[in-house]
Amino acid sequence: MTQTEDKSEINDTPLVPIDKIVSLCKRRGFVYPNSEIYGGVSGIYDFGPMGVELRNNIRRYWWWSMVQNHDNVLGIEGAIITHPRVWEASGHVENFVDRLVDCKKCKRRFRIDHLEPENLEQHKCPVCGGELTTEPRVFNLLMETYLGVVEGDRMKTYLRGEACQDIYLDYDNVLKSSRVQIPFGICQIGKAFRNEVTPGNFLFRQREFEQWDLQFFVHPDEMQKWFDYWKEFRYSWYMSILNHKDRIRFREHGKDELAHYAKQAYDIEYKTVLGWQEWEGIHWRQDWDLSRHSQYSGQDLSYTDPNTKERYIPWIVETSGGVDRTFLNLLLDAYEEEPDPSGKEPRTVLRLHPMLSPVKVAVLPLQKNKEELVTTAKDIHKKLQRLMVSQYDDVQNIGRRYRRQDEIGTPYCVTIDFQTLDDQTVTVRERDHMTQERIAISELPMYLLERVSWK
Numbered sequence: 001m002t003q004t005e006d007k008s009e010i011n012d013t014p015l016v017p018i019d020k021i022v023s024l025c026k027r028r029g030f031v032y033p034n035s036e037i038y039g040g041v042s043g044i045y046d047f048g049p050m051g052v053e054l055r056n057n058i059r060r061y062w063w064w065s066m067v068q069n070h071d072n073v074l075g076i077e078g079a080i081i082t083h084p085r086v087w088e089a090s091g092h093v094e095n096f097v098d099r100l101v102d103c104k105k106c107k108r109r110f111r112i113d114h115l116e117p118e119n120l121e122q123h124k125c126p127v128c129g130g131e132l133t134t135e136p137r138v139f140n141l142l143m144e145t146y147l148g149v150v151e152g153d154r155m156k157t158y159l160r161g162e163a164c165q166d167i168y169l170d171y172d173n174v175l176k177s178s179r180v181q182i183p184f185g186i187c188q189i190g191k192a193f194r195n196e197v198t199p200g201n202f203l204f205r206q207r208e209f210e211q212w213d214l215q216f217f218v219h220p221d222e223m224q225k226w227f228d229y230w231k232e233f234r235y236s237w238y239m240s241i242l243n244h245k246d247r248i249r250f251r252e253h254g255k256d257e258l259a260h261y262a263k264q265a266y267d268i269e270y271k272t273v274l275g276w277q278e279w280e281g282i283h284w285r286q287d288w289d290l291s292r293h294s295q296y297s298g299q300d301l302s303y304t305d306p307n308t309k310e311r312y313i314p315w316i317v318e319t320s321g322g323v324d325r326t327f328l329n330l331l332l333d334a335y336e337e338e339p340d341p342s343g344k345e346p347r348t349v350l351r352l353h354p355m356l357s358p359v360k361v362a363v364l365p366l367q368k369n370k371e372e373l374v375t376t377a378k379d380i381h382k383k384l385q386r387l388m389v390s391q392y393d394d395v396q397n398i399g400r401r402y403r404r405q406d407e408i409g410t411p412y413c414v415t416i417d418f419q420t421l422d423d424q425t426v427t428v429r430e431r432d433h434m435t436q437e438r439i440a441i442s443e444l445p446m447y448l449l450e451r452v453s454w455k
């Protein structure tokens with residue numbers, strides 16, 4: 001695949017403004033600004049009842065595909081705080097910096113790697129046209145913290161700036177405790193912290209966020225083969241959960257962007273109102289990480305092939321993406337306002353993949369004041385709850401209840417009506433096409449499970 005080549009045909013559905021997603025997230029309990037009662041903290045968010053279900057489903061699907069479905073991939077969960085030497089070895093203390101210039105007129109601050117070349121060359125502010133400072137100021141993005149309580153004895157360290165470092169630290173332990181052989185991979189999902197100077201665009205650039213990483217350890221001769229395998233695998237993974245398959249592409253890093261040890265690097269990008277933006281990176285890390293940690297820790301992290309007895313530092317293919325960017329991109333991908341043919345307000349619907357939807361089924365008695373309908377509905381809800389996330393709702397008319405579920409992406413609504421009391425069947429309404437089917441109560445669990453489970 002060549003640089004910036006699209007993989008599928010273009011369709012022209014309008015891109016969703018981020019404000020619509022911010023508003024839906026607050027209204028329906030997906031995301032709240034952190035510390036809102038104190039005025040909030042820029043670049044830090046909390047996840048509400050719907051958000052936490054969606055995040056858990058997204059994480060579970062990643063873990064299922066990457067770890068459970070690969071015999072040679074294992075999982076870990078490392079600590080957020082590590083020894084400070086880790087960040088010297090990784091190069092973050094020295095190189096993890098943003099370079100900023102200020103506008104002398106409007107006082108806005110810009111990352112120089114985000115400025116257009118003409119603004120950079122002419123020192124011209126892209127917002128007000130004022131003069132930009134010429135010497136960039138350098139800021140390190142690592143968040144400092146201190147271990148210990150006694151002043152003077154406290155050790156300065158950092159909240160991890162990228163989650164993957166734990167994988168290199170635990171590589172040897174996993175190798176020795178799990179009887180794996182190269183090629184094999186280690187996966188982790190975990191929080192990372194960056195003092196981003198320009199956080200913004202909702203969940204896109206935060207100061208506390210979550211990453212998912214695979215570090216796949218290989219013999220140098222097999223690097224290209226595994227790089228190609230994981231690059232295609234990750235692309236297909238994202239394709240499997242997107243509606244707008246024309247909004248994803250690879251972007252190959254230019255020679256000037258590559259780290260000195262990297263032969264190749266690709267970003268998987270997604271197109272939103274912000275333009276094409278990085279979603280996940282596929283990186284050729286060679287032996288950089290294990291060599292550096294061997295050197296800084298004094299521990300030998302080389303591998304001896306049990307058959308050939310060849311000894312070498314394994315090379316690494318990294319796939320590193322963001323849980324929060326996935327969360328945001330999926331909402332942008334799924335959100336739709338559909339005109340109502342009867343001229344009422346449009347139907348807002350989240351067309352999330354059913355396996356990722358926060359609520360899988362809503363159970364709705366047609367009327368709240370008919371005891372038999374309510375009892376039957378509650379009984380069905382209790383049984384379904386053991387298998388999947390089910391919501392019982394009897395507030396307002398059935399149309400409004402369907403709309404509420406559409407807005408949070410619930411793929412199926414089960415309605416209990418008077419016919420149910422006669423023949424033990426219910427109506428199942430499907431979210432995307434609003435079609436309705438009559439199903440026997442006894443068949444309902446299997447009917448739903450088949451449609452909302454991982455495939």
Ligand code: GAP
Pocket residue numbers: 162163164194196203204205206207209210211278279280281320321322323324325
């Ligand atoms: N270990 C490699 C690494 O950390 P990265 O490109 O800096 O690479 C990987 O980060 C992914 O983490 C990005 O593709 C993005 O999805 C996510 N990410 C990075 N910075 C982020 C931020 N400030 N807020 C939200 N997600 C972020």
